[in-house]
Amino acid sequence: MTDVRLPASGNIVVRWHASNAFAVPARPTPTEVNAGLTITDAISWNDFDFGVSASTTNNDPSLASKSNVADRGATQYGGNISVYLPQDFNDSSNLYKVVYDAISEPRTVGWITIQIDGEVSENNTPLYTGGLTQTAVNGDLIHVFKVMTGAYNPSITGEEAFRETISLLPQGDVYINAVVSTSTPTVVVTPATGSPAAGDVVQLAATVNGRAFTRGVRWTTSDATIATVSQNGVVTVASDATTSDTATITATYLGGTDTHILTV
Amino acid sequence: MANERLYRESIYFALAEPEAFADRNAPTAAELNNTDLVYNLTCALWEEDTQFTLGDPDTDDGLTYCSKAGIVSPTFDNPTVVFGALRDADRTAAGVFNGAFERLAFPDRQYIAILRIGKDSDVVWAAGDLARMALVATDQPVDTLSNSENIRIVQNFLPKGWSRWNLPVS
Numbered sequence: 540m541t542d543v544r545l546p547a548s549g550n551i552v553v554r555w556h557a558s559n560a561f562a563v564p565a566r567p568t569p570t571e572v573n574a575g576l577t578i579t580d581a582i583s584w585n586d587f588d589f590g591v592s593a594s595t596t597n598n599d600p601s602l603a604s605k606s607n608v609a610d611r612g613a614t615q616y617g618g619n620i621s622v623y624l625p626q627d628f629n630d631s632s633n634l635y636k637v638v639y640d641a642i643s644e645p646r647t648v649g650w651i652t653i654q655i656d657g658e659v660s661e662n663n664t665p666l667y668t669g670g671l672t673q674t675a676v677n678g679d680l681i682h683v684f685k686v687m688t689g690a691y692n693p694s695i696t697g698e699e700a701f702r703e704t705i706s707l708l709p710q711g712d713v714y715i716n717a718v719v720s721t722s723t724p725t726v727v728v729t730p731a732t733g734s735p736a737a738g739d740v741v742q743l744a745a746t747v748n749g750r751a752f753t754r755g756v757r758w759t760t761s762d763a764t765i766a767t768v769s770q771n772g773v774v775t776v777a778s779d780a781t782t783s784d785t786a787t788i789t790a791t792y793l794g795g796t797d798t799h800i801l802t803v
Numbered sequence: 804m805a806n807e808r809l810y811r812e813s814i815y816f817a818l819a820e821p822e823a824f825a826d827r828n829a830p831t832a833a834e835l836n837n838t839d840l841v842y843n844l845t846c847a848l849w850e851e852d853t854q855f856t857l858g859d860p861d862t863d864d865g866l867t868y869c870s871k872a873g874i875v876s877p878t879f880d881n882p883t884v885v886f887g888a889l890r891d892a893d894r895t896a897a898g899v900f901n902g903a904f905e906r907l908a909f910p911d912r913q914y915i916a917i918l919r920i921g922k923d924s925d926v927v928w929a930a931g932d933l934a935r936m937a938l939v940a941t942d943q944p945v946d947t948l949s950n951s952e953n954i955r956i957v958q959n960f961l962p963k964g965w966s967r968w969n970l971p972v973s
Contacts (some may be wrong), residue, residue, distance in 0.1 A: 543896025
């Protein structure tokens with residue numbers, strides 16, 4: 540079944556990780572991700588606004604532009620999470636105490652990872668084939684944010700459960716929709732070969748660790764006089780290319796590569 | 804048939820690869836109907852998150868010594884394109900939710916965003932249709948997460964120096 544809407548409630552996995560948790564934060568391993576403290580159940584929807592936001596932009600049109608041109612500046616992320624306070628601050632069996640201990644100290648540096656990648660099963664049995672579970676696996680998509688704890692604002696009045704709202708300050712390192720990778724990512728380009736005619740425009744596709752990732756890889760061509768390739772994987776064969784001309788189109792993602800051999 | 808108003812289900816949104824058009828200033832119906840290079844994501848877009856507008860242009864309002872009244876000359880056009888798409892519960896499904904996600908999930912990817920008003924989204928392009936088009940690039944995707952709502956991915960596209968409004972399709 541396709542196009543099934545995904546409710547936010549229950550379909551987000553949030554973890555806290557120590558500052559040295561990842562060897563390569565751009566492609567964390569399942570072991571590294573799963574070693575983090577899963578804090579999803581300790582976070583209240585109230586006051587939750589952590590994540591990435593629209594980037595700062597710079598307007599910089601050229602002399603030829605008749606319409607505005609904005610360039611992307613620094614990625615903006617951060618925000619607040621609000622964690623429940625434990626009934627007993629000495630009860631280590633209480634997740635809220637464990638979470639509080641991990642992030643109760645102002646100026647603590649660490650990583651927040653967030654997985655928003657389809658329906659989350661509660662018992663590690665995916666509801667859909669290849670779906671997301673509570674345990675990260677090779678091929679999961681994940682956001683990785685380096686943060687420092689900032690402000691602490693306790694909610695300790697009224698009839699609601701007591702919470703502490705903690706601001707998480709960005710620390711200059713973030714990876715959005717990174718791919719969890721056991722080792723060097725496996726990139727696969729389809730089709731592997733092609734025989735287009737001069738002037739043809741062809742869309743290639745790429746996967747990383749089995750996930751559709753055509754626009755997440757970096758595309759390059761071995762010979763731009765024969766064929767160019769856009770960052771979306773669209774190959775344009777030169778109009779003056781001749782029969783038997785060959786170019787290699789390469790897709791790269793964090794050390795993983797695969798190619799498409801093009802022969803006119 | 805006089806004075807009948809246009810209502811819902813008369814909208815089409817797409818993201819086209821810039822290479823889809825031999826001349827983007829003169830798009831053809833055949834080019835717009837090439838589903839390999841023009842992706843119709845209308846049914847994935849959340850109305851409240853989505854914008855496709857031409858804002859007030861930058862202007863020069865200087866006067867000459869002979870101007871009898873104010874003169875405002877438009878300079879830069881300022882299109883605003885924001886797409887907010889639903890996420891799919893099945894991350895491997897081959898539907899439009901995941902198709903939209905793949906196109907909106909990564910920064911610095913260029914597209915020509917397209918809006919047609921007046922026909923259902925599943926009606927193919929024909930000569931005489933009017934296309935609103937803007938060259939845009941992706942920003943970082945923003946997740947919209949709220950209790951009691953469906954998850955969406957919102958892309959605040961950056962304008963990239965070219966837009967056309969109600970361009971007739973040949």
